[in-house]
Amino acid sequence: MSAKRDYYEVLGVSRDADKNTIKKAYRKLAKKYHPDTNQGNAQAAERFKEATEAYNILSDPEKKKMYDQFGHAAFDGSGAAGGAYGGAYSRNGGGTYQYAGPDGTFHEYHFEGNGDMDDFLKNIFGGSFGGFGGATRSSSKGSRSGFSGSGFGRSGFGGTGFSGSGFGGSGFSGSGFSESGSYGNYSQDGADVTAEITVGFDEAAFGCEKVIHLTENNGKAVGKALKVKIPAGIDTGKSIRLRGKGNPGINGGKAGDLLLKVKVASKPGYERKGMDVYTTVRVPFTTAVLGGEAKVETLHGNVLCKINPGTQSGTKIRLRGKGIVSMKDKNQHGDQYVTVQIDVPGNLSEEAKRKLREFEVACKKGQQGVA
DSSP states (O other): OOOOOOOHHHHHHOOOHHHHHHHHHHHHHHHHOGGGSSOOOOHHHHHHHHHHHHHHTSEEESHHHHHHHHHHGGGGGSSSGGOOEEEETTTTTOOOEEEEOTTSEEEEEOSSSOOHHOOOOOHHHTTTTOOOOOOOOOOTSOOOOOSSSSSOOSSSBOOOOOTTTSSSSSOOOSSSSSSSSSOOOOOOOOOOOEEEEOOHHHHHHHHHEEEEEEEEEEEEEEEEEEEEEEEEETEEEEEETTOOOOSOOOOOOOOOOOOEEEEEOOBBBBBETTTEEEEEEEHHOOOOOOOOOOOOOTTTTEEEEETTTTTTTTTTEEEOOOOBBBBTTTOBBEEEEEEEEEOOOOOHOOOOOOOOHHHHHHHHHHHHHHH
């Protein structure tokens, strides 16, 4: 079996590369070797898997720290149960213990005084931990400064264990548990992928199905077309999850999800605030003065609104239930708020102007009579 390549070498980045550089390098390789664009190409599939594995480690600060310290031993099972270890201990039993777990977590323990190392490790690995085979543990009055012997006993780890004043090398040597089985390649779920999708105003209001293609920044499609159900009532900032459509898993791990962040396009004449919709309607000057009706457009069709006599510009009319449906309850809708704007007549004839002046005089007399 060929040795694993260095993750930094796989992605073609330096060891001090930042997160954005690592991400760009992975996107380039994923685009080049993606299985959907290299069907039947086993070598490309292996390169894609290798790049994805490297990215999943180096893009996570905690896992990257473990890899930088322990290398592949932190994850590939060459440490105990897929973990990697390191530590240093003082004569009084104190010191630091570091553990890189098989699930990608990093732990560091500090202890001091006359603590029992067997008990300490039992707390980490559970009650089945069997102690050190042939090892001598130091005490506060002893002359030994660490652990000796050939390693853990029957219930512990195989291989050569501790020597000198602490752990030998960068972790436990050997290939894993001596009698309870060894752990080979670990499995890991694929990472989630985030993308954006723009939907029309009416599509978001009533729901629809769309066929989408994921694209790179250069506009080139990646992977197969996907059918997406847009739920009625969805708004900008909400996400739609497509399970199993993210990055593939490693060694049997399940695929990640695709998260589509929604952006709702604008619609001329309409403004949306949550489930409510805001529009305007223009009415003639005479209708505003004398009262009447005005036709108002809504998402659900045109309606006739009553305009009361003396309606002022800026007056709001509420149309109940003419807004956006709730995503949680299809029987619940928002409202539509209509702002009245009065059309002021222009290009009047002389006769119309004369009538308006007469109207103005009549209004003043009426106000004086009331006063």
